[in-house]
Amino acid sequence: MPSILELSDEPKYTIKAVSAQTGVRPVTLRAWERRHEVLTPHRSENRYRLYSDRDVAILRWLKDRTDNGLSISEAVAELRQMVRNGLWPEAIPTTPQAPTRPASAAPEVYTQQLYKALIRHDEARASEILREAMSSYALRPLFEQVLVPCLVQIGEAWYRGDIRITTEHFASAFLRGKLLTLLQTYPVRRGNPFILVGGAPYEQHELGALMLAILLRSEGYRVEYLGPDIPLEDLVDYAREERPALIVLTATSEESALAMRRLQEKLSRLRPTPLFGYGGAAFLRMPDLIQRVPGVFLGKTLSEGADKIGDLLKSTSRTVR
Ligand code: B12
Structure with missing residues (x-):
């Protein structure tokens, strides 16, 4: 893994994208910046925060330390000390196997909740459930234990005639949109296969x-x-x-x-x-x-x-x- 210092500091990502990549909510990110001066993201012309790969790696590292029991001020102090000593920590690999935080409900619960919200065409609720499932599960279990079973259930309900074609189309269009957004939150790494x-x-x-x-x-x-x-x-x-x-x-x-x-x-x-x-x-x-x-x-x-x-x-x- 490269050291965090080796990563690009070109401003690229919005706060929403950074939140999806790090699992830290936007409100918490802003609080960390304000209270702990964790980092100062670049501002776009319209004053939106823009973060670099290095910023994302710093936030991931801090999140990892706080997940391991440190307070955010302790984690920031530790990082400052390392930087003062010229020892930037290594970037934490994005391990899809590792959940960002302990799961708050079993995958089947999210599957059912998501299925119900989608067949009611309740977009706001479906987004909320998906957000919670995404912060509870790493990508592999999220996809294989929440989304795929939900899609199978939708397909079966469509086949039985229990839901309209319109509903099935709505559900797949909703998930397609969310998945495309998620895809775009990850950096395109030139030089890798x-x-x-x-x-x-x-x-x-x-x-x-x-x-x-x-x-x-x-x-x-x-x-x-x-x-x-x-x-x-x-x-x-x-x-x-x-x-x-x-x-x-x-x-x-x-x-x-x-x-x-x-x-x-x-x-x-x-x-x-x-x-x-x-x-x-x-x-x-x-x-x-x-x-x-x-x-x-x-x-x-x-x-x-x-x-x-x-x-x-x-x-x-x-x-x-
Ligand atoms: C959403 C959907 C649609 C949407 C797709 C929208 C979109 N943008 O993707 C639309 C409306 C376009 C659609 C169209 C049709 N659909 Co459709 N659809 C579905 C539904 C509900 C979900 C599909 C899905 O995304 N599943 C999620 C994926 C990930 O699941 P999966 O493919 O099973 O994946 C598993 C493995 O295959 C594997 N895998 C998947 N991809 C890959 C890739 C690699 C590299 C690897 C290693 C593994 C892997 O991983 C998963 C497990 O971990 C399914 C229900 C179902 N059971 O899946 C029906 C379903 C697939 N559709 C079906 C049918 C019949 C059709 C139509 C023929 C309907 C029609 N009469 O027009 C058309 C086909 C059009 C066409 N030419 O392709 C049937 C297929 C039945 C069959 N035996 O072939 C299903 C099963 C519904 C049903 N219960 O009958 N559909």
């Missing part, structure tokens, strides 16, 4: 790909999220120019999965040749598709996918751009 993530041709389901993109960005990769239904010819052209280390596509239907059959071959003509990995519900429902689609099957869950990608990239350790 570059990964393209998106949906296979004809695929309209994009939330799995989006969650995977967030996991990978939070783990330090440079990730571009391309959205659903990507035409392969164009993707190959783009890869030729941008030289990603890895392309990941997801598929829910057999049609979309089979549309990826020729991709590996097309990519093998590029130099350097990007790795190609895939996953998604189609391969769980019809496992024989794994034999029929050349490339690396990345696993049954988002966590398995993120871990497998880590292993793949470690073994090639190619950083592009």
